[in-house]
Amino acid sequence: MAITYELIKTCKQTGARLGKVHTPHGSFETPMFMPVGTLATVKTMSPEELERMGAQIILSNTYHLWLRPGEDIVEEAGGLHKFMNWNGSILTDSGGFQVFSLSDLRQIEEEGVHFRNHISGEKLFLSPEKAMHIQNSLGADIMMAFDECPPYPAEHKYMKDSVERTSRWAERCLEAHQRPHDQGLFGIIQGGEYEDLRQQSARDLTSMDFPGYAIGGLSVGEPKDVMNRVLDFTTPLLPDQKPRYLMGVGSPDSLIDGSIRGIDMFDCVLPTRIARNGTLMTSQGRLVVRNAKYARDFRPIDENCDCHTCRNYSRAYIRHLVKSNETFGFRLTTYHNLYFLLNLMRQVREAIREDRLGDFREEFFEQYGFNKPNAKNF
Numbered sequence: 392m393a394i395t396y397e398l399i400k401t402c403k404q405t406g407a408r409l410g411k412v413h414t415p416h417g418s419f420e421t422p423m424f425m426p427v428g429t430l431a432t433v434k435t436m437s438p439e440e441l442e443r444m445g446a447q448i449i450l451s452n453t454y455h456l457w458l459r460p461g462e463d464i465v466e467e468a469g470g471l472h473k474f475m476n477w478n479g480s481i482l483t484d485s486g487g488f489q490v491f492s493l494s495d496l497r498q499i500e501e502e503g504v505h506f507r508n509h510i511s512g513e514k515l516f517l518s519p520e521k522a523m524h525i526q527n528s529l530g531a532d533i534m535m536a537f538d539e540c541p542p543y544p545a546e547h548k549y550m551k552d553s554v555e556r557t558s559r560w561a562e563r564c565l566e567a568h569q570r571p572h573d574q575g576l577f578g579i580i581q582g583g584e585y586e587d588l589r590q591q592s593a594r595d596l597t598s599m600d601f602p603g604y605a606i607g608g609l610s611v612g613e614p615k616d617v618m619n620r621v622l623d624f625t626t627p628l629l630p631d632q633k634p635r636y637l638m639g640v641g642s643p644d645s646l647i648d649g650s651i652r653g654i655d656m657f658d659c660v661l662p663t664r665i666a667r668n669g670t671l672m673t674s675q676g677r678l679v680v681r682n683a684k685y686a687r688d689f690r691p692i693d694e695n696c697d698c699h700t701c702r703n704y705s706r707a708y709i710r711h712l713v714k715s716n717e718t719f720g721f722r723l724t725t726y727h728n729l730y731f732l733l734n735l736m737r738q739v740r741e742a743i744r745e746d747r748l749g750d751f752r753e754e755f756f757e758q759y760g761f762n763k764p765n766a767k768n769f
């Protein structure tokens with residue numbers, strides 16, 4: 392089997408899991424945050440920098456690579472790892488999320504989804520078989536089943552039809568998958584905020600015995616307490632000996648709260664996207680480096696951070712670069728934000744090892760300011 396999960400221990404205080412996922416390109420520790428490299432690059436970062444900051448697995452987007460440069464070119468290059476010179480693990484999504492979020496002219500049928508290319512307007516069709524073919528050509532260690540991502544909120548009736556179609560599509564994905572020996576295919580549990588539908592989805596998908604499971608359809612605009620409630624009743628439906636991936640989640644509080652609910656893997660564009668706006672995650676909360684008050688502030692972005700950016704550059708300098716649209720400024724902010732989340736997950740793993748993740752959450756939330764009534768989140 393391409394992907395295996397090793398449960399090292401469970402936190403006695405919270406039930407969070409410390410583990411390792413083994414892939415054909417090495418192992419990564421969990422809970423883990425995966426930086427997003429949409430177009431086979433984590434914007435502004437080199438693979439060497441990602442390695443230095445402690446990234447062990449990155450995500451790339453099937454939809455975007457399909458449109459450019461085309462999966463055939465990546466395959467000809469020897470696969471995604473070789474093409475982008477990243478020797479760690481890679482996960483590709485199925486393209487489903489982009490089809491549903493980027494294109495407005497789409498039509499869902501049993502066979503698949505008709506839609507228009509968000510760049511050229513050209514008519515395209517994506518199906519479970521096509522999504523598997525593209526991902527097999529890209530050659531990531533972990534691939535995702537093609538699912539429907541319904542909007543939030545969605546009616547129970549709509550969601551039930553969607554969950555059932557997603558289960559049928561998952562079966563077709565398993566059948567179409569050509570490289571199970573060196574690529575692990577994960578199933579995606581859908582069902583929105585409905586407990587009965589999450590149960591149905593989990594039952595369908597776990598019966599197909601995927602090497603890992605994702606929880607989809609969260610972080611789509613629902614309040615955080617809804618997300619936590621859905622996780623509370625969904626993660627216990629998943630097998631203990633397989634990794635669990637919460638898709639599209641990357642705010643510091645949700646990474647901690649997700650880990651507490653038994654999630655092993657997370658991804659999100661949040662840290663890289665806000666970095667390119669000059670917004671930083673720090674141990675004291677959010678810092679918008681463009682603000683005038685940092686013009687003469689020669690302290691590092693985060694005095695508690697030992698990343699390359701914080702060891703060498705000041706808020707004043709980074710503010711100047713970001714305001715001048717200098718690429719180097721975005722490299723420094725991106726490096727810090729990714730390091731911040733990777734380091735947060737290191738601390739989460741340490742806290743699980745020592746059975747004190749509940750205490751860690753309290754301290755972190757207090758310092759970050761999440762406990763304040765009008766705390767600025769992301």
Ligand SMILES: [Zn+2]
Pocket residue numbers: 692693696697698699700701702727730
């Ligand atoms: Zn830093």
